Amino acid sequence: MTQTNDPIPALTRDDPAAHSGDVVGDNVAALKDLFPQIVTDGKVDFDVLRQLLGDTVETGDERYGLNWKGKARARAHALTPTLATLRPAREDSVDWDTTQNLVIEGDNLEVLKCLRKAYAGKVKLIYIDPPYNTGNDFVYPDNYTDSLSNYLDLTGQRGEDGAQLTSNKESSGRFHTDWLNMIYPRMLVAREFLRDDGFIFVSCNDAEVANIRTFMDEIFGQDNFLADIIWKKSYGGGAKVKHVVIHHEHVICYIKSKSVVERIELPPDPDALKYYKFKDAKYPIRGPYRLQPLATTSNDERANLRYAIPYNGEEIWPEKQWQWERGRTFAALENDDLVLEKRADKWSVSYKQYLKNEEGVERGAKPASIVDGPYTQTGTAEIVALLGDPKLFSFPKPVGLIEAILQYPHPDRDFLVMDFFAGSGTTANAVMKLNASDGGKRRFVVVQLPEKLDPANTEQKAAALFCDQLGKPRNIAELTKERLRRAGSKVEADNPGVEVDTGFRVYKLNTSNLKPWQPDPGNLEASLLDAVSNIVHGRSEADLLTELLLKTGIDLTTPAVESTIAGKHVHALGGGTLIVCLADIADDEAEGLGHGIADWRAQLDPAGQTTFYFKDTGFASASAKANVAAILRQRLGDRIAKLASI
Numbered sequence: 203m204t205q206t207n208d209p210i211p212a213l214t215r216d217d218p219a220a221h222s223g224d225v226v227g228d229n230v231a232a233l234k235d236l237f238p239q240i241v242t243d244g245k246v247d248f249d250v251l252r253q254l255l256g257d258t259v260e261t262g263d264e265r266y267g268l269n270w271k272g273k274a275r276a277r278a279h280a281l282t283p284t285l286a287t288l289r290p291a292r293e294d295s296v297d298w299d300t301t302q303n304l305v306i307e308g309d310n311l312e313v314l315k316c317l318r319k320a321y322a323g324k325v326k327l328i329y330i331d332p333p334y335n336t337g338n339d340f341v342y343p344d345n346y347t348d349s350l351s352n353y354l355d356l357t358g359q360r361g362e363d364g365a366q367l368t369s370n371k372e373s374s375g376r377f378h379t380d381w382l383n384m385i386y387p388r389m390l391v392a393r394e395f396l397r398d399d400g401f402i403f404v405s406c407n408d409a410e411v412a413n414i415r416t417f418m419d420e421i422f423g424q425d426n427f428l429a430d431i432i433w434k435k436s437y438g439g440g441a442k443v444k445h446v447v448i449h450h451e452h453v454i455c456y457i458k459s460k461s462v463v464e465r466i467e468l469p470p471d472p473d474a475l476k477y478y479k480f481k482d483a484k485y486p487i488r489g490p491y492r493l494q495p496l497a498t499t500s501n502d503e504r505a506n507l508r509y510a511i512p513y514n515g516e517e518i519w520p521e522k523q524w525q526w527e528r529g530r531t532f533a534a535l536e537n538d539d540l541v542l543e544k545r546a547d548k549w550s551v552s553y554k555q556y557l558k559n560e561e562g563v564e565r566g567a568k569p570a571s572i573v574d575g576p577y578t579q580t581g582t583a584e585i586v587a588l589l590g591d592p593k594l595f596s597f598p599k600p601v602g603l604i605e606a607i608l609q610y611p612h613p614d615r616d617f618l619v620m621d622f623f624a625g626s627g628t629t630a631n632a633v634m635k636l637n638a639s640d641g642g643k644r645r646f647v648v649v650q651l652p653e654k655l656d657p658a659n660t661e662q663k664a665a666a667l668f669c670d671q672l673g674k675p676r677n678i679a680e681l682t683k684e685r686l687r688r689a690g691s692k693v694e695a696d697n698p699g700v701e702v703d704t705g706f707r708v709y710k711l712n713t714s715n716l717k718p719w720q721p722d723p724g725n726l727e728a729s730l731l732d733a734v735s736n737i738v739h740g741r742s743e744a745d746l747l748t749e750l751l752l753k754t755g756i757d758l759t760t761p762a763v764e765s766t767i768a769g770k771h772v773h774a775l776g777g778g779t780l781i782v783c784l785a786d787i788a789d790d791e792a793e794g795l796g797h798g799i800a801d802w803r804a805q806l807d808p809a810g811q812t813t814f815y816f817k818d819t820g821f822a823s824a825s826a827k828a829n830v831a832a833i834l835r836q837r838l839g840d841r842i843a844k845l846a847s848i
Contacts, residue, residue: 210847212736221505237612268416280387284315286350287749288709288758299707300760302645303630305686307679308711310622310649311354314391316711319755321647326617329607329629331599332388333382351712355778357652357677382413388622389421395620396458401428403607404454405599410579411452413645422456429455433603434574453607455575461626462508468609469640470557474567478557488556493541496551498525501678502705511535511551513542518549525724526553551592569606576602585626588688593664595626597829604632609643615642616773627682631689634704638697645703645759651679652710680699683708692742707759714751715741716848736818737848743784746817746848756782763806767798778806779843784817792826795835803838811843818847 234241241247246520288306292298295305306313396402402422406414409431417429431453440447444805457463478490497520498507507524510517511531523530534540534553534660541552558564581600611617614636621629633646655666655676674680690704717736737746751758755774763774771784784797787795803812814834821827831845 208816209828210816210821212843212847217365227247231429232433247402249333254455267420268382270379272379273386273846274381276387277390280311284350285714286312286316287714287745287752288316289712289749290744291710292744294683295706296690297703298707300726301703301705303703303708304709304758305624305630305645305683306647306649306650306711308649309350309651311388311391312350312353313620313649313711314388315649316752318391319393320752320757321618322394323397324618324757325534325620325647325814326397326400326611326614326695327608328392328396328400328402328620328622329405330392330403330623331625331628332385332623334407335378335409338744340807353711354713357552358654367831374787378410378413381410382417385414386417390419391419392620392622393458398459399462399611400458401610402458403431405433406452406454408448408452411454414452414454418454418456422458426456426458428457428460429569429571431455431569432572433570433583435578437577451677455610466569467608467612468569468606469612470564470566475557480554482554485556487562488558490561491554493552494555496524496526496531496540496553497521498523509540513787516549517520518542519550520551522552540546566612569610573603573606576600581626581628584628584631585685586792588685588692589668589681591664591668594668595665596661598626599628601628601632604629605636608632608636615644617644619644620648621646622649624650624682625678627685627689630706634690634693634702638693638702639698641700643703646706648682650679650682652679661685661711685811706795709748713738725755746784747775747782750773750780750782750815750848751775756780765802767802768794771797772799772802774802774806776808776810778803778812779810780813780815782815784815784820786820786822787816787830788822789826790828790830792821795832796830797837799830800834800837803841811841812838813844814842814846820847 220277220409225562230241230246233448236371248742260309272526288308291307295301297784303756338816392402404414404418415427415430433451433453434449435451438447477492479492481490487610499522501522504523506527508520508522509517509524509528511524513535526534531540539554543550543552555565577600578597580602581598585595585602586592586599606620613784619629619633627648627650630646631642636642652675655662655669655678657663657666657676659666665678665681669680672680672684674684677732686706690706693702693704715738717738747762751760754776756779765774767783770783770791770793772785773779773782775782783795785797799814816827816830821830827847834842834845
């Protein structure tokens with residue numbers, strides 16, 4: 203058992219470092235930095251905060267916003283750390299040693315919490331296609347008292363039958379409430395993952411679009427709303443429809459901080475090159491140019507856009523108004539960036555639009571708020587081509603739609619994409635396919651609940667039997683992984699010689715590798731013997747390494763280097779920011795191991811400090827532990843961020 207003066211203290215299940223991050227504590231610290239006078243004994247005095255903020259604080263029960271029963275509890279649940287972890291499943295993965303992509307099985311809220319430390323503020327684009335509120339059951343374990351246990355029951359990982367599903371029928375009286383309680387905490391956590399210039403896209407139908415807009419305004423801020431993109435998903439007359447034929451869905455888009463995204467341009471259309479007919483020697487880096495009219499037909503009259511351009515002794519007036527204000531127009535005229543022509547006593551004014559910008563990057567088109575296709579039928583055809591059965595997934599999104607969304611960060615082609623409602627795997631498929639076509643280095647993290655499939659259920663029968671054919675458990679996550687295996691092979695076959703990452707590492711949500719202290723009152727002796735090791739029985743070294751990466755905040759795909767020091771396996775991750783030795787260490791091995799690790803750390807020479815972890819029960823004695831700790835502290839000093847054991 204660990205003593206309070208332990209030179210290498212053990213990480214217990216209750217240690218804050220074993221959690222996914224103290225979001226509430228971080229929020230209080232941020233407020234304290236801004237307003238130190240509002241925090242007393244670790245508590246926020248809201249009366250003082252209101253005084254400091256003056257009339258900008260909304261008070262009282264009547265205020266604008268979206269409220270429902272359970273909202274406060276859902277928000278609190280999003281802020282609660284998790285004691286869960288992810289366990290590697292190398293046997294389910296593709297190109298484990300080289301891939302930068304992740305496929306994670308589990309309840310996405312718990313998974314997101316697990317990923318908090320390692321991926322917060324690193325995701326450039328999130329796309330999700332959550333279950334639509336159609337009056338059918340949606341399966342998400344939101345028992346707030348113990349969501350991890352609820353998840354294990356629900357997916358049959360504990361107990362015989364798993365948890366029962368909760369109906370979300372329109373007649374239940376809580377049709378919108380249940381759906382909002384499911385999606386709201388996930389969106390709260392999702393915001394933490396976005397970079398300041400990051401985008402989030404959410405697909406939905408008409409049932410919840412109004413609610414999504416309202417609570418996303420709350421989470422992301424009204425000023426960061428980008429667009430309600432209307433996707434025309436189908437065609438046809440809708441012969442069986444009684445009223446209006448619905449051909450569209452919504453894709454709601456926000457930017458985490460719109461102020462840092464200057465403009466959005468999709469990649470240039472190759473067909474547009476034919477319009478750039480003119481050349482001059484003034485800006486060789488910008489290539490050829492085309493002429494665009496400076497006058498506009500807009501009926502939105504603005505006085506500052508209506509003025510005369512003096513030229514050759516004449517005044518040229520627009521029929522309605524110019525696109526640019528006076529200063530910009532006159533500067534362009536003086537710089538020979540305007541072309542003025544007179545035909546039949548009528549002047550035309552055009553500006554030169556070069557193919558490339560000042561940095562030599564080709565200009566693209568602005569994205570449109572209405573997207574006509576590709577259609578849902580295309581998504582189904584893609585599933586048939588890869589898996590052979592259209593009944594495996596209902597209404598899968600087409601790859602082309604997600605490819606278009608992935609190009610919003612253009613010209614950036616090297617960024618992290620996240621989808622925590624992976625479903626049929628379209629997002630990951632689109633990342634691989636787009637990278638193959640444009641040489642991008644985008645990588646993905648996708649999460650899917652391993653929802654059980656019942657062959658007795660007509661809608662699930664085909665999927666359940668397909669899993670049987672694969673020899674895999676009957677759950678949706680198995681379908682997701684198989685689709686991605688086959689999609690990756692197809693991308694490689696369609697693009698011979700092109701270097702593209704079509705692999706993925708699989709991880710599965712589970713309880714922490716650290717055991718809680720749960721003594722058996724009827725057999726305290728056995729409880730004490732069991733507590734000698736705080737590691738859950740059956741957990742591997744790879745399991746422990748994964749949990750350490752998550753708790754230390756290191757990317758799961760960070761290359762790991764292994765070295766044999768004093769006959770022991772030692773792992774270095776993050777270039778040496780994390781060094782781990784989980785071997786058994788005898789008394790006469792401690793000195794050589796301590797010096798060897800210090801020497802290796804010096805060779806790795808990481809930019810920052812290093813966290814060291816050992817196996818608490820691996821030390822043969824207290825003197826062996828003290829010897830290793832003393833050597834490392836003497837040799838490395840303040841280059842040690844943390845020295846601990848598990």
